[in-house]
Amino acid sequence: MISDEERRRAVAELREASTGAYRHVDALDVIAGSVGVEVGGKFGHEVENETYAALADLIDRPTTHIDVNEHGRACCANCGCDDWCLADRSRYCPNCGAEVVG
Structure with missing residues (x-):
C-alpha cells in the first residue's frame, strides 16, 4: 500500500517532469520512475503494466x-491499528492510510 509520503514524492517528480526537466527521456521511463517502477532489464509491456498499476495505487486510496x-x-x-483516533471516527487510518467508510 502506498503511503502519503510516497504519494507526495511521486506528485513532486511528476510536476517536475511537467516543466520539461526530462526532455530527452522517454515519457514512460519518467512516469515509471516517478511512481517507483524500476525500468532496467524489463520488457516494455512489463514496465507499462507496472506503471499503470502504480498510478492506480496513487489515485485509488x-x-x-x-x-x-x-x-x-x-x-x-485492514491493518489492525488501534490508534485512539479511530475510536473518534477519524476519516483515515493513521497507520495504513485507508479511508474509513463504515
Whole structure:
C-alpha cells in the first residue's frame, strides 16, 4: 500500500517532469520512475503494466471499516491499528492510510 509520503514524492517528480526537466527521456521511463517502477532489464509491456498499476495505487486510496480487536478496542480492519483516533471516527487510518467508510 502506498503511503502519503510516497504519494507526495511521486506528485513532486511528476510536476517536475511537467516543466520539461526530462526532455530527452522517454515519457514512460519518467512516469515509471516517478511512481517507483524500476525500468532496467524489463520488457516494455512489463514496465507499462507496472506503471499503470502504480498510478492506480496513487489515485485509488484503499478503504477500511472500524473493527473491534481482542482487547475490545476499535481498530482498522485492514491493518489492525488501534490508534485512539479511530475510536473518534477519524476519516483515515493513521497507520495504513485507508479511508474509513463504515
